[in-house]
Amino acid sequence: MATAALRRFAMARPRAHMTAVNSLRFQRSPAFAAPRVSSHPFARGPHVLRAWYSTDSKDDDEKEDNKEKEEQKQEEEKEEEDENKIGVEVVIDNGIATVGEGDNAPTYPHVLAMPAHRRPFFPGVVLPMTITNPEVTKALMSLKESGQKYVGVFLKKSTGGDPLKSGGGEDLVKNLSEIHHVGSFARIDNMLPFDANSVQVLMVSQRRIAIDDIRDEGPPIRVNISNLDNPPFDPKSKLIRAYSNEIVATLREIVKMNPLFKDHMQYFSQRIDIHNPYKLADFAASVTSADGEELQQVMEEMSCEARLKKALELITKELELSKVQQTIKEQVEEKVSKNQRNYLLMEQLKAIKKELGMEKDDKDAMITKYRERLAQFAPGSIPASVNEVVEDELNKMSMLEKNSSEFNVTRNYLDWLTQLPWGKATEENFDLAKAKQILDEDHYGLKDIKERILEFIAVSKLKGDVQGKIICFVGPPGVGKTSIGKSIARSLNREFYRFSVGGLSDVAEIKGHRRTYVGAMPGKIIQCLKTTQSSNPLILIDEIDKLGRGYQGDPASALLELLDPSQNSGFVDHYMDVPVDLSRVLFICTANVTDTIPSPLLDRMEVLRLSGYDSPEKLAIAKEYLVPKARETTGLHNSETTPESLGLTDEAILTLVKQYCRESGVRNLEKHVEKVFRKVALEVVEDIESAKAAQEAQEAGESSEDTEEVPEDKDRFLITPEKLSKYVGKPIFTSDRMFDKQFPGVVMGLAWTAMGGASLYIETTKVYTKGDRSGLITTGQMGSVMEESTKIAHTYARSKMHAIDPESKFFEETEVHLHVPEGATPKDGPSAGCTMVTALLSLAMNKTVKPDLAMTGELSLVGKVLPVGGIKEKTIAAKRSGVKTLILPLGNKRDFDELEDYLRKDLDVHFADYYDDVYKVAFEQE
Numbered sequence: 025m026a027t028a029a030l031r032r033f034a035m036a037r038p039r040a041h042m043t044a045v046n047s048l049r050f051q052r053s054p055a056f057a058a059p060r061v062s063s064h065p066f067a068r069g070p071h072v073l074r075a076w077y078s079t080d081s082k083d084d085d086e087k088e089d090n091k092e093k094e095e096q097k098q099e100e101e102k103e104e105e106d107e108n109k110i111g112v113e114v115v116i117d118n119g120i121a122t123v124g125e126g127d128n129a130p131t132y133p134h135v136l137a138m139p140a141h142r143r144p145f146f147p148g149v150v151l152p153m154t155i156t157n158p159e160v161t162k163a164l165m166s167l168k169e170s171g172q173k174y175v176g177v178f179l180k181k182s183t184g185g186d187p188l189k190s191g192g193g194e195d196l197v198k199n200l201s202e203i204h205h206v207g208s209f210a211r212i213d214n215m216l217p218f219d220a221n222s223v224q225v226l227m228v229s230q231r232r233i234a235i236d237d238i239r240d241e242g243p244p245i246r247v248n249i250s251n252l253d254n255p256p257f258d259p260k261s262k263l264i265r266a267y268s269n270e271i272v273a274t275l276r277e278i279v280k281m282n283p284l285f286k287d288h289m290q291y292f293s294q295r296i297d298i299h300n301p302y303k304l305a306d307f308a309a310s311v312t313s314a315d316g317e318e319l320q321q322v323m324e325e326m327s328c329e330a331r332l333k334k335a336l337e338l339i340t341k342e343l344e345l346s347k348v349q350q351t352i353k354e355q356v357e358e359k360v361s362k363n364q365r366n367y368l369l370m371e372q373l374k375a376i377k378k379e380l381g382m383e384k385d386d387k388d389a390m391i392t393k394y395r396e397r398l399a400q401f402a403p404g405s406i407p408a409s410v411n412e413v414v415e416d417e418l419n420k421m422s423m424l425e426k427n428s429s430e431f432n433v434t435r436n437y438l439d440w441l442t443q444l445p446w447g448k449a450t451e452e453n454f455d456l457a458k459a460k461q462i463l464d465e466d467h468y469g470l471k472d473i474k475e476r477i478l479e480f481i482a483v484s485k486l487k488g489d490v491q492g493k494i495i496c497f498v499g500p501p502g503v504g505k506t507s508i509g510k511s512i513a514r515s516l517n518r519e520f521y522r523f524s525v526g527g528l529s530d531v532a533e534i535k536g537h538r539r540t541y542v543g544a545m546p547g548k549i550i551q552c553l554k555t556t557q558s559s560n561p562l563i564l565i566d567e568i569d570k571l572g573r574g575y576q577g578d579p580a581s582a583l584l585e586l587l588d589p590s591q592n593s594g595f596v597d598h599y600m601d602v603p604v605d606l607s608r609v610l611f612i613c614t615a616n617v618t619d620t621i622p623s624p625l626l627d628r629m630e631v632l633r634l635s636g637y638d639s640p641e642k643l644a645i646a647k648e649y650l651v652p653k654a655r656e657t658t659g660l661h662n663s664e665t666t667p668e669s670l671g672l673t674d675e676a677i678l679t680l681v682k683q684y685c686r687e688s689g690v691r692n693l694e695k696h697v698e699k700v701f702r703k704v705a706l707e708v709v710e711d712i713e714s715a716k717a718a719q720e721a722q723e724a725g726e727s728s729e730d731t732e733e734v735p736e737d738k739d740r741f742l743i744t745p746e747k748l749s750k751y752v753g754k755p756i757f758t759s760d761r762m763f764d765k766q767f768p769g770v771v772m773g774l775a776w777t778a779m780g781g782a783s784l785y786i787e788t789t790k791v792y793t794k795g796d797r798s799g800l801i802t803t804g805q806m807g808s809v810m811e812e813s814t815k816i817a818h819t820y821a822r823s824k825m826h827a828i829d830p831e832s833k834f835f836e837e838t839e840v841h842l843h844v845p846e847g848a849t850p851k852d853g854p855s856a857g858c859t860m861v862t863a864l865l866s867l868a869m870n871k872t873v874k875p876d877l878a879m880t881g882e883l884s885l886v887g888k889v890l891p892v893g894g895i896k897e898k899t900i901a902a903k904r905s906g907v908k909t910l911i912l913p914l915g916n917k918r919d920f921d922e923l924e925d926y927l928r929k930d931l932d933v934h935f936a937d938y939y940d941d942v943y944k945v946a947f948e949q950e
Contacts, residue, residue: 129209129230132174134239136163137197137247139180143316144323145208146306147229151177156222157195160244164225168215176233176249178207179320197245200238206252206324209233232323254302257328264301267332271308274339282346285311301328305335312342387426390435391418397442405447410602414441433539440546440600444553449560449608450517454485459515466511467504468645473497473632477512480610490560492606494587496568496613496626499634500780500897502689505614509564518610519556523548526567531577534586536599546599549586549606560608568625569615580622587611587628635896636688636780639681639904640926645690646677650697658701665712670704670741672697679745682904683755688780688897696752703751704741766875769867771946773859774880774901775851776894781901783878784844786856786863791839798836804844807852814842816885817860820939824861824887825868834868855892857883858911861939862946873946878902879911887939891915899927908932911942 138153138160145151155161167173180194180203197203214226232252240246257264279285309322318338325331398406398414406414417438424431453459459481463474476495484490497505506522513520528534537544545551552563571580585591586606594603618626637645651672655661660670677697685693743751763770769788774781791801800818802811822835842860844851858881866873880898882890891913899920902910908930912920914937920928936942 129211130174131251132172132209132249134246134248135174135176135209135233136167137176137178137203137235137245139195139197139203140177140207141180141194144179144204144320145177145210145227145229146310146319146323147208147231148303148306149208149229149310151210151227151229153225153227154218154222155195155225157244159242160195161223163242163244164212164215164223168212173212174230175210175212175227176207176235176247177210177227177229178203178205178235179316179323196243198243199245200235200247203235204320204324205235206320207233207235208323209249209251252326255326255328257301259299261329263329264332267329267336268301268304271304271332271336271339274336274343275308275311278339278343278346281343281350285346301332305331308335308339312338313345314338314341387421390438391421394418394438394442401446401448407446407603410441410446413602414438417441437539437599440550440554441602444550444604445557445559448558450519450558452484452490452560453515453517454481456481462515463508463511466649467508468648469637469641470504470508470634473508473634476630476632477515481516490608492560492589492592492609492611494589494611494613494629496615496618496621496629496631497634498615498618498631500616500636500688500777502687502691503634503636504689505634506564506566509562509612509614512610512612513562516562516610519558519561520564521552521556521561522564522566523552524566525579525583526570527572528579529572529576531579531582532598534579534582536597538598539601544599546597549595550597550600550604553604559605560610562610562612565611565613567615568613569617569620571620580625583625584628587613587625589628636900637690638896638900638924638927639678642681642685642690642693643674643677646672646680646693646697647674650690650694654694654698654701657698658705660701660705660708665708667708667741669739672700672743673745675745676743676748679748679755680752683757684748684752686757686780686904700743700748700751704743707741766872768870768872769863771859771863771866771873772878772905772907773856774878774898775853775855776892776897781894781897781899783901783905784851784856784859786859787843787845788863788867789841789843790867791841793839797839799839801839801841802843803841804847805850806844807850809854810844810852810856813854813857813882814860816883817857817864818842820883820885820887821861821864821868824865824939824943828865828869832868840864840867853892854882854890855880857881858889858936858939858942862942865943865947869947871947874909876906876908877911877946878905878907878909879942879946881911881913881936881942883939889913889915889936889938889942895919896923896927899923899931903927903931909934909945911936911945913937 140151155164164175167175178197180197181201208229209231210227210229212225212227214224216224218224233249234252236248236250238245239248305322305328309319312319318334322331322334322338325334394414395418417434421431421434421438424434456478459478460474463470463477467474480493497508499505509522510520525533532547534547534549536547536550549563552561553559565583568583571583573580586595589607592606592609595606596603613629615621618631652661655666655670660666680693680696684696749755763785771786773784773786775784776782800814802814806814818835818840825832825835842863844856858879861883862873862879880892882892884890895912895916896919899910909932911934914935917935920933920935934941934945936945
């Protein structure tokens with residue numbers, strides 16, 4: 025008997041987890057006389073699957089030389105030493121190699137039922153299986169000890185589980201409904217421990233079997249079986265031969281197209297017994313990637329023609345799949361090949377141009393570009409520390425690969441370093457007359473701001489040196505804080521750059537990102553210098569009172585260095601990491617209020633307050649700026665199409681101011697003026713189109729006898745107060761006075777808001793009780809400061825009432841309700857103290873205050889009247905409400921004296937130092 029190890033273990037597709045080697049035709053050649061042992065690819069762990077074969081026929085081994093015989097003998101002796109290991113027996117009979125006994129295997133009436141996952145177990149296939157269920161493992165060990173090595177393997181109906189993840193539940197068949205009734209009679213060839221909880225079993229399928237019934241319910245269950253023998257077939261049947269030939273041809277096509285099949289399919293296709301159509305069909309089905317249910321249909325089919333047909337259908341689908349895979353592969357390879365070819369040609373072209381001197385290397389060109397930029401700066405304008413950094417970066421770039429990420433970082437850094445305006449500055453304008461003319465061209469009023477800019481120019485002219493300043497404009501919206509910045513830049517002949525910090529919560533927006541971050545870039549200040557290409561621009565930082573604060577840091581703290589004249593000469597951005605001189609930059613900040621600006625930041629700025637515009641100022645602004653701008657915006661500046669009478673009368677503008685636009689600024693007034701001219705533009709275009717249509721009709725000869733000519737209104741487009749409702753709707757404000765007559769307990773106060781001044785009524789009334797309770801109830805969305813003012817006012821009013829009338833028990837026996845309309849508007853501040861006391865005393869004495877009276881002022885607990893802010897806005901609100909008598913704190917006398925004469929005109933103003941001064945004016949009607 026000649027024995028030798030197989031050089032190559034036959035197997036089907038790896039993803040099938042099966043190997044069809046039932047009928048392999050071995051070539052009788054020296055190459056296969058003594059094949060080597062190989063590890064089975066599905067066996068887990070280091071265990072080696074060995075195979076032996078035996079033959080009684082003589083072969084051509086005698087023709088081998090002595091050396092080959094000696095090697096074969098040595099291998100045979102080695103194999104005999106390993107006979108204690110269980111292997112897969114391959115028998116060669118008449119030149120056909122078969123695995124196992126096949127139909128000659130022993131017959132058993134009942135077997136242990138085991139599940140096959142995903143695919144059925146075709147005859148002739150080697151199946152490795154990992155068993156993790158302890159009950160199944162115990163049953164298999166019992167079979168091994170008893171010498172019975174055969175089990176039944178049936179495809180499980182509900183597949184998709186993983187035995188290793190299910191605790192062995194997938195290895196156990198609990199009832200017949202879980203498995204298909206047709207399966208495989210398999211022999212256990214090897215069983216080795218895989219790990220502490222599982223066993224690796226290697227089985228070889230022998231033949232088909234069918235389940236009759238359950239013999240033992242287990243678990244695991246044992247079933248009675250019957251063998252399913254292949255029915256006889258006609259070898260001369262043309263249909264069978266046609267199916268067989270087509271299957272073989274299809275298999276060969278798949279081998280050509282799919283590289284996954286090439287190694288093992290080529291081996292099987294040359295050695296399969298194509299004269300046995302049953303085995304051919306089983307083999308063809310086993311190597312496909314079809315799902316388990318389709319393969320089970322082939323497994324259950326006993327008719328030769330039908331089994332071949334189903335196998336052909338599956339293998340044909342596999343061929344189509346291989347064609348799609350081949351197409352995809354060709355497309356990918358073509359694309360990759362094209363890209364590689366283009367890249368190669370481009371590199372060759374670059375090399376040729378470089379050799380001919382027609383083109384420099386990209387890296388050399390960049391370095392040359394940066395050095396040319398540096399040469400454009402005046403000698404000494406770039407600080408020595410910056411020059412050193414630039415040289416270091418250029419040297420680093422020359423050593424870096426241009427495709428590396430560090431190269432791009434260095435390139436971007438050099439771009440910023442070489443594009444900053446080192447030593448570049450615009451020539452300052454020291455002409456006061458020209459600067460004043462530019463400031464007056466764009467803005468009306470704003471006397472304090474214009475004077476401060478002229479002072480800056482005068483000081484710079486006398487010193488011969490221009491220094492940067494930090495100025496903060498504080499005022500209500502719409503008064504021109506942002507727009508005046510542009511005019512200032514124009515008057516000083518400086519570049520202008522604006523950015524808003526409203527809601528800003530990231531410090532990196534101010535000081536930049538570190539270069540280590542992806543996509544890092546400098547902060548807004550460095551961006552400004554690059555954009556303006558000037559070291560002395562005017563930078564407007566808008567909405568500085570609305571700075572945010574988040575986990576990225578506190579931008580207000582970052583602005584401390586920026587806005588400090590003693591520090592910003594060496595400002596260091598996180599990205600640039602070199603000092604940049606900002607001492608010549610003029611910083612202008614804008615804010616609506618100063619309460620939300622941090623004190624250290626506010627201390628670094630020179631605050632200039634802008635009050636709201638009064639009616640005469642709004643009238644002048646509308647006539648000089650808003651109306652001409654609105655006419656140009658709406659296309660009504662063309663003399664050919666614009667009606668001669670078009671315009672807004674002064675009375676109409678004042679009506680807009682008083683009844684539509686009461687805010688401190690002129691932004692809303694600008695919207696209303698533009699709305700008026702848009703409506704007029706619509707009417708003008710309609711008139712033009714109507715006239716054109718009438719002219720066309722007249723030219724066409726149509727009769728117009730019945731048409732009456734409407735006389736043209738020459739003043740049709742002259743907007744008067746009576747016509748305003750047609751263009752802008754009904755008035756929003758009709759009167760500031762809530763009451764036309766006086767009531768005890770009701771007094772008019774004055775308030776300041778971000779939108780300007782407003783009248784603020786204080787209402788008090790008695791809560792009728794039986795005299796069993798007293799106190800004060802407050803409503804009207806008052807803030808904490810105003811709530812404290814009500815308590816002080818109530819306490820002082822009780823004291824003052826006792827001094828006026830010692831017999832009065834009003835506050836001891838009465839509960840008073842104090843309300844500040846409107847209830848939906850939040851209110852806060854201390855300036856209503858005097859008004860609250862006056863309202864409480866008016867209620868207690870049941871006496872009205874002097875008609876047309878308004879007052880403001882904070883009151884201390886002992887009756888001292890303290891000064892308040894917003895005197896101009898409050899005075900404007902008082903005049904708008906028809907106030908004749910005004911009471912102000914004595915500390916605000918200077919503020920009132922600085923007002924324009926037309927604001928102080930027609931007002932009887934009294935200045936109070938203590939509340940007694942207020943009481944005399946309010947109740948004695950002096």
